Amino acid sequence: MAKADGEQMGIVTALVRVAFLVDAVYADSAREYGLTQQQGQLLCVLMPRSYGMGELGGVLGLAKSSLSGLVDRTARRGLVRRETDAQDNRAVRVELTPEGSRLADEFYAETCRRIERLPSGLPDAEREVLADLLSRVVRDNEVPPVFMVLDEQG
Amino acid sequence: MAKADGEQMGIVTALVRVAFLVDAVYADSAREYGLTQQQGQLLCVLMPRSYGMGELGGVLGLAKSSLSGLVDRTARRGLVRRETDAQDNRAVRVELTPEGSRLADEFYAETCRRIERLPSGLPDAEREVLADLLSRVVRDNEVPPVFMVLDEQG
DNA sequence: GGTGGATGGTTCGTGCTACGAACGAGTATC
């Protein structure tokens, strides 16, 4: 059943291609702030609060050693720091530095502007439907909070 | 306006989190076939036809040097090969080997199965709406064919 | 209190991946 403006792709192809698109926009936005995609992602996750390494690894889907490296490199940039956990001397909590928080805010805001443009060809009502359907997919699949909901900011 | 099962996130957050989800599933699927995400992506792009390096770089969004490296590593695996372009001796065309084609088919089929499960919590009608809306976002943003539409296969 | 297992995180080794600059071979234009 071809649509007027070309054959419709299935849900699978549409999801993969949209993911590719979002990744590209996200990576371009990060690059503007001198960040890699992974560093940007780390900063975004840390915006609401600090995380332990175990939980952070779970959210980002990274092996422990990968996360140690990512935190090392980002800490070396002065954007995050490790604090000893008062309740468990084995653990550390990772949090944004003031510089990291400032950069995260700017990166997050700019990334929101860019991502927001992607569905701008849809009428408002359809964009609302899209947001609802995608939100339910996110919830059904228990996607971790890799990007803040807009009103979560301080 | 909170939904019954939690506050709805905006379109931006939903898009980013869905992309994160799809990426994770795609990477897991690739790993099952001994592929990295980028190698899997390369194989998928090459399924319909061969590509020149310039065009391939454009589709995948990679620098020329990055693509040379990716093709090198994948060729070393015996999954792709370079052919001299008959019309331009500077150029090469990259195509799947028989082994690469076989692996690409399996990887693609399995990835389709896994991605197809993601929106399975939605009723059929809503999934159809989601496919339509996402397809339009893909078209509006001129996303390159990084993943085949299902009926394109031979 | 001592012991053993589990947990939290780091280091190491290895390979993949990204980019810009520079380069060589081939093509197109004058």
Next chain:
DNA sequence: GATACTCGTTCGTAGCACGAACCATCCACC
């Protein structure tokens, strides 16, 4: 024939991924 441009590779560099091994700390059990 000379020059500019194109195509793709190589080089140098840095980031990033994982599993194995390790060390320090915590907790349960005796």
